[in-house]
Amino acid sequence: MNKAELIESMSAESGLTKADAKRALEAFIASATKALKKGDRVALVGFGSFSVTKRLARKGRNPQTGEELKIAAKKVVKFKAGTELEKATR
DSSP states (O other): OOHHHHHHHHHHHHOOOHHHHHHHHHHHHHHHHHHHHTTOOEEETTTEEEEEEEEOOEEEEOTTTOOEEEEOOEEEEEEEEOHHHHHHTO
């Protein structure tokens, strides 16, 4: 499902217009991004939670040449599915 399909589905499920559903989705994305940028956790009970974790620097290998290279440390967003979502997708 892409963003346009999600907006259409949200509109159908909630009774909102597509324009309102689009604004609501964009507001959620903006709010979640700001919270994650600050280092906060975004938890949606029953759905799951988003958090930021630090990935340590490590050694990697170029698959074409076999040459060893350094992969820099960085922050990554992690999603952990909630119990209800896990049960629904089994």
